[in-house]
Amino acid sequence: MDIREFLVEYSEETLKILHGTLYTLHFGSVDQLLKLMKSKNVEKLEGPNGWKLCINGTYYNKFAKFVKNGHAKGNPGQVFEGQNTYLNPFYISRRKTPSFRYGDIRRSPLGESSFLFVKNNRYHRYI
Incomplete structure (x- = not known):
């Protein structure tokens, strides 16, 4: 399932996962998102640029600085790195555009x- 559709479809739960005034997904969102995926029986979330997160915690993020392909439990900071603009429909960018x-x-x-x-x-x- 596309992560953007998932976040919008379950927006009430999603808004509890997002952080700060910019509504970002970051390392603290990983466990909560995995729990939400399990509760909604979603096996895999996918996004632009080949990004993916599976229910077992494996992920791929081509924008991650250190571990592009791995397990979210060991690398939660790498899961969403550089991806909020592409994955998160609630994200408010700091850029002027x-x-x-x-x-x-x-x-x-x-x-x-x-x-x-x-x-x-x-x-x-x-x-």
């Missing part, structure tokens, strides 16, 4: 019937 193109529409974590419209890297709620 928006993470999403102007006009992108995303499903809102606020409810199934609402959507988020991206303008100037800010979400605007539409029902």
